[in-house]
Amino acid sequence: MADKSSTLMYKGHPLRRKDNLIYYGSMADKYIIMIQVTSTTKSGDLEIADKVHLELQLTDPDLKSRDRVVKKSDLPDLFSAIDMGSIWLMRALSGK
Template sequence: MPNNELFFLYKGRPLVRSGKTIYYGDMNAPYVVMMQIHSQKAFEDLPLSENISLQMMSTDLTLPPDKLILKKAEKQGLYQALDIASVWLDRLSRS
């Protein structure tokens, strides 16, 4: 496992953001969750994420493109998106 001290962690897994895309999970693990922020609303002077799509993806790039995505969902708000992403990854790590 890489040195996670370099990343912000949520429930022990790294969060990496690039623009409106957030990756949740360890890229060395079999799966990660990609979250794409589709809309934001203003709260005081901060943007808050509203509509977020999630995709649980395999990190095995030898798979054909149609086999890379295992699950998809749409959530309202970053907390709900992170919550379901955490559940997905927890279930896979137990199986």
Template sequence: MADNKKEKFLEYKGKPLVRCGSTIYYGNMGDPYVICLRILSDENVKGLKVSGKVAIQLINTDPTVTSPKEKIIKKSEKDGLFNALDLGAVWLERALKKQ
């Protein structure tokens, strides 16, 4: 019997988090905007790898927009993944409310 389970993503504040290498995408790809978090540096703390600098980008997902300058709506850098994700969540929430 085939198992028809839908794969569940890790979520933060009700939106999915998808990781590919050192890049994390936050938000639904079907929405007009998503957040891209790129880990620029990491450090070892008590034997654990912890992110240092993280680049944050609010990205327009409209396929008709091809210019990278038009795709990136906002960008910043923060120390630590939580700080970056928290700021990205605020940007995404505000951008989606404007729609």
């Protein structure tokens, strides 16, 4: 199990990756961001995300998965998704 010091953080919230899904935020909070890489292109030896699906979700385990989605968007790259996701998460957690 990874300790807190080795957790990747971005703007004060943890980033976790599982295959093509990236979760941004803490399950202890009311909201979390889910980023799904839907398409990649090859650039040299690297796979670069060129289509990304972004969702702001409630973390309430009693809700069905489709009822957890608050906002969603499709974006052209991972940077745009993380940037927009951090704004959505900040606003949602602050109650705005």
